[in-house]
Amino acid sequence: MSEKSIKKVCVIGAGTMGAGIAAQIANAGVPVLLLDILPKEGDNRNAVAEGAVAKMLKTQPAPFMGKRAAKLVETGNIEDDLGKVAECDWVVEAIIERLDIKQDLYAKLEEVRTPGTAVSSNTSTIPLAQLTDGRSDQFKQDFLITHFFNPPRYMRLIEIVAGPQSNADTVDMVSDFVDRKLGKTVVDAEDSPGFIANRVGTFWIQQAVNSAFDLGITVEEADEIGGRPMGVPKTGLFGLIDLIGIDLMPHLMKSLTSTLPADDWYQKIARSEPLIEAMIKDGYTGRKGLGGFYRINRDGGGKVKEAKDLKSGEYRAAARPGLVRGPAAKGDLKALISAKGKVGDYAWAVLGPTLSYAASIVPEATATIVGVDDAMKLGYNWKRGPFEMIDAIGAAHLVERLKESDYPVPAILEQIGDRTFYRVQDGKRQYFGTDGEYHDVVRPEGVLLLEDIKLTGEPLIKNGSAALWDLGDGVVALEFTGKMNALDEQVMRLIQKAIPLVKKDYKALVVYNEGSNFSAGANLGLALFALNIAAWGEVEKSVKGGQAAYKALKYAPFPVVSAPFGLALGGGCEVCLNSDAIQAHAETYIGLVETGVGIIPGWGGCGEMISRWEENPRHPNGPMPAVSKSFELISTATVAKSAAEAKDHGFLRRDDGITMNRDRLLYDAKQRALAMVDGYEAPEKPEYRLPGPTGAAALKLAVDSFRKQGLATEHDETVAHELAYVLTGGDTDMIDVVTEDQMLKFEAEAFMRLVRNPKSQARVEHMLETGKPLRN
Missing domain, CATH: 3.40.50.720 (NAD(P)-binding Rossmann-like Domain)
Structure with a gap:
């Protein structure tokens, strides 16, 4: 270096x-x-x-x-x-x-x-x-x-x-x-035309568009068949073209056709469609233009999604074909390309040539198959790279299909035979090289991935929603494993089991996982089920169980470092707030969003936010400023749009760490935890001096004003009043000390009053059904 x-x-x-x-x-x-x-x-x-x-x-x-x-x-x-x-x-x-x-x-x-x-x-x-x-x-x-x-x-x-x-x-x-x-x-x-991602990506897009026109496939059918089942962006192909701009397509085509050899396969498929040329000429260039292959028709005050008919060129109401079913719908690529009728015909017409082409550019465009896979996963957001897709289909089966269709079979596909391009050998992931040998996938120094840890060991303990992994050097990782890494009673139980285990045999704990998001918060599906059957005892048990688990983490006799990334919402935020330190990925979107579903933070978030703002050197002293700032952030369900912004909002402390590269997050968090081991002492329990009913009245006046201006709904006001009650210390006189246990009690009581409210229940149900907050 x-x-x-x-x-x-x-x-x-x-x-x-x-x-x-x-x-x-x-x-x-x-x-x-x-x-x-x-x-x-x-x-x-x-x-x-x-x-x-x-x-x-x-x-x-x-x-x-x-x-x-x-x-x-x-x-x-x-x-x-x-x-x-x-x-x-x-x-x-x-x-x-x-x-x-x-x-x-x-x-x-x-x-x-x-x-x-x-x-x-x-x-x-x-x-x-x-x-x-x-x-x-x-x-x-x-x-x-x-x-x-x-x-x-x-x-x-x-x-x-x-x-x-x-x-x-x-x-x-x-x-x-x-x-x-x-x-x-x-x-x-390598210094070859289009390099890697754009060369494969442009071929894929061109082949998919051509095949839709040639096979009489609608844009909705193409996006259903060639979208999620293939593991490419959920927009689907035509939706993706709308997003990047239809007018970009001719430029990409011109660039590659002018630089690629005359015998390159892309030269044979590069063609213009009169319909697309007309769309560009008329300003229908996608989302940035008047519309694209899709558009939203707002005539007459409505909002109707329409799709372009590839035969007539006219717009019509967009359909939901529902063609892909069974294993193919769940990402089984072999089932997808083998399906009868238009599903299999279109899937094969796109995937067969694309995978063959991707295999043909090694080593011309990059030295290894790993380079192609990484480029497509990171540059085009594919879930699997081309060679990982080939392994899913079976290389031998793919070659057989390619020959049947008279498509080219690149040398590396002939070479691999009935083997796989990736394998695990002696606990290490290996890839097939152009020399016919397997080679270890080598991580850069300072990169530690849980997926690699899992190749060599079993979890220390696990259940349906969480697992505990040995990271080496005396550090353990707590992994959430549920859908969207949602948090439930099983997570809390595993936390309680983890603490004595780490205390006995290890030095520190890191809260981390490798899902799409750190955690979207509590499992709302389970919560709604409990609300629908009025299982109030179970709901209260869940609230108090979460409080107990998170405080057990906070006061554990060893360092706890949370390593959030992506969404860290609600309970996902609260686990971070209860950690000794946070090592966040730069793209962390963190916040206490419970008011959006008609409740308030129930696992200690209220007290932890006040503590952070009391510690903040940029904030004035006194009981009300920290309360007011916490109220503002929680009542508006504020989400920081980066780790840097999270520091401004107090979700991260000034000395919490930020990691720019996602692959380096676990290593950095582990090092942060190890650095805290020597001389570690658990934090002292905080005591709060809060403004009491007088402070609550001031916060309620502000909310009432927003309501009168039409900026808050009736139920927003109800939720905000409960939040104000908790943050100001309930009925406690401002000269009295409020303990952390009292704060947790206020939190749980307010939470339970709100979940019994039908309007809160409606918000939870609406969020589950639509993914959007209900403004009731």
């Missing part, structure tokens, strides 16, 4: 990609210089770059993880400020995809940059050899391609292409920076 490091970055090009890359660099806490051309009019010479930053501050999903990050972006223009490149350790070019314009910029960069400064292009279409043609040897040594995916904050893939003269230390420096600081998974790609 090079001793050089990246302390400041310059991004040239403030379009959607360039500005997004600059924002992610700023999210990492690294200063960034954002340059663009001079504006066509006006006196502000930095208007283009400044406008890009201003736009990002208003964009949703937000490119910035917090407003403070935007302050790390310095704006300028290429004419006046190119000399500032000398201050930077890495220059990212993200300008228009025209070779002549890029080469002109590189010539100017050679005059101002410091030799040894990394220079990269975000191109996805132009070969590296062409980009550096005519440049000095030093420039070629410092140059590479860093292909980010849009939007740069949220897409985890980056394809890195090094040239034959690229300095290995420079490539390593940039790779390490985008991994650890920007949170990306690096896939090394």
Whole structure:
């Protein structure tokens, strides 16, 4: 690894990609210089770059993880400020995809940059050899391609292409920076057209569109067959095209057909459809346009989803075909491509050629099958990579079908025979190489995955909703395993069992899992069942059981570190609040959202939020400010939109850690826990001085005002009044001390009053049915 490091970055090009890359660099806490051309009019010479930053501050999903990050972006223009490149350790070019314009910029960069400064292009279409043609040897040594995916904050893939003269230390420096600081998974790609993800992805999209037209498949049928059953984004194919923009398709086609060899399979399937050309011409470019293959018709005040008829070109009400059933609907790919009728015909027409094509680009586009699989999973959000799909189907079966259809059979498919591309050997995951041998899948230093731990051992204890795993070095992981990692009585029971086990034989505990989200909170399905049969005793037992389990974690005689990511809501947030420390993934969306279903936090969240705001050095002293802030956040069901924002809201403390790369989260959390072991002492129980009924009256006045303005509903007011009662200490006089046990008692009592309210029950039922809060 090079001793050089990246302390400041310059991004040239403030379009959607360039500005997004600059924002992610700023999210990492690294200063960034954002340059663009001079504006066509006006006196502000930095208007283009400044406008890009201003736009990002208003964009949703937000490119910035917090407003403070935007302050790390310095704006300028290429004419006046190119000399500032000398201050930077890495220059990212993200300008228009025209070779002549890029080469002109590189010539100017050679005059101002410091030799040894990394220079990269975000191109996805132009070969590296062409980009550096005519440049000095030093420039070629410092140059590479860093292909980010849009939007740069949220897409985890980056394809890195090094040239034959690229300095290995420079490539390593940039790779390490985008991994650890920007949170990306690096896939090394060869200098071939389209690199990896876009080459396979463009082929897949083109083949799926062609097959829909050729087989007479409707857009809804195509999206049902080729969506979730295949494990690709739930939008389905045509929904995905609408999302990325239909007008992008001709550009991708032109790019690949102009650079791929004449005998490449993509050249044979690349074709335009008159209907699609007409849609683009008329402004029907997808979600950003007048509509796309789908649109929402709001004529007459209605809201009807419509789909484009591929034969007539007209819109009609969108249908729900319901064609895919049985194992195929649950992701059995062999069953899907073997289904009778249009389901199997279309599935095979898409998957057969796509998997064959993906297999054909190894090692031309990337050295290993792992690179192809990672690229498609991270760049196109496929659940399984192409070679993982082939294993699911069976390589031998796939080859047989390919030959029947007279489709090409790449060498690596002939080579694999009846074996699998991945296998587990001696507790290690291995992949099949182009040399005909199996090789270990090697994780980068500092990456620890629970999926690897599971290959070599069994859980220490487990039940239907949770498990406990030995991470080594005396650290144990508590894993939630239910649907959406929802929390229930089994989770609480396992926590109570885990504590004596960890105390006896281990040093620390990390709360972590590798689901799509950390936890969406309590299991509402079980809760609704209990409410419907008026099992109030069971509900109260669940509330008090959760309180007891979480406080047992809080006061355990060893460090407890929670490692949230994605959604950490309700009870998922409360387990974090009751931990000694939090090591959060940067993309953690955390909050106490119970008011949305007509209740309040019941597992200690109310007291823990007050404690955090009392500790917050930026908040005024006294009993009311911490209560008011907690009331504001809980009553409005505020969810932090990043780990950085979670610190602003008090869900994370100022000294809690943030990990940018999701794959590094468990390792970082484990190290945080180990660092706390020596001299560890459990926290002391807090005592609160709360404002009592006077404070509650003030909070209720504010809610009443919102109600009169139409900003809160009648039941919002009821829920908020109960929340105010808890946060202000019930009927306790403000001169009295309120203990943590009293706070938990107030919480449980208010919770039980609310769950008995039919309007709260209606909110729970509505959330389960629609996934959206009921405003009653």
